[in-house]
Amino acid sequence: MIQIRHALRRASLLTKTPVTSARSGREQPKAFISTGPQQQDGTFYEFRTYRIHPHLNAAFLKLTNDKIHLRTAHSELLGYWSVEYGGINQVFHIWKYDSYAQRAAVRAALAQDPSWMEEYISKAMPMLSSQDNEVTYLVPWSTITKPPKEGGVYELVSFLMKPGGPAVWGAAFQGAVGAHAASGYAHQVGVFHSEFGLLNRVHVLWWHESADHRAAVRHTAHSDPRVVAAVRQSVSYLESQENKLLFPCAYSPLK
Template identity: 70%
Template sequence: MSEYISKAIPMLVSQDNEVTYLVPWSRVQRPPQEGGVYELVTFQMCPGGPALWGSAFQAAVMAHDAPGYGKLVGAFHSEFGQRNRVHALWWFESADQRAEIRHKAHTDARVVAAVRSSVVHLVSQENKLMFPCPFSPMK
């Protein structure tokens, strides 16, 4: 930490903190192998909380967490920070594999139907492709 923090602080322009918890139907799972890339998908959902959009969100995420798709590492809901924010952390073998899977999902009727039911509750979505640092336990 001292090596990373001391180098990162001079480059820091801003910082946002958020406290999240696992959604009830998710658990943190290790990726099937070391390496690869992670995608953090942040969904800003409509006001109303999981009682309004939780089932549709779960169905959309679970439709993507199937054999031949990415590996869901965990799904998280904001407790402190911006309200109605949900995150899904995915693992892929490579950025190219992620692109192939994304294209495949666009033609999978099961995935399209689940996403269509969930997207009516979506305000915005942000995707980040991440590579673990050498000191990360998820490398």
């Protein structure tokens, strides 16, 4: 038992650093909770995924096309897509907020907006089978970068990483993403990490000229030694991944 207590004490000391107590003048232990780079501002991005009843998919898309201006009057829409591969009868959209207080104010204002509630919400909600949302931040080394032109397709690749945060897998993950982007295999729109929702998840939003172009460059990337080496380093931290091919809607700011 004495050996166990000593082992536990040594382990606890590894996660603590001394700070000085203002009252006693003696150093007191303080645990570090964070394991990675901290968000430098309050801006975050809400990912929303709606699943639509199959027979109502076309009606939902038309309704949203006609009424989305009622929603964008309240806050900024980054992009709105229909899911072509990786999820049937789904739409995916990203909303930008400066703070949680702003988001709360927007949601409150929407609830009091009769046009939004009567012309859209009352009609759209029965068309949906489920809704999911996730709060994400841009990783410190990423910015939102628009594609060089309109008319392409988007790919959302979602990685579930092993627990530990960016301090554990951040450098390897950045290397893998950077190897694809630097080699010109795809245009990197943004890289996001989850804050609320499934944790230890990172999303990379790519743009491709077309679905066929994406297939061709992916084949080439698999034989590129730079990409292969970078992926080998990052894959040891990976639990699972999934991707979706997205077609931008006409009203999406990112097209």
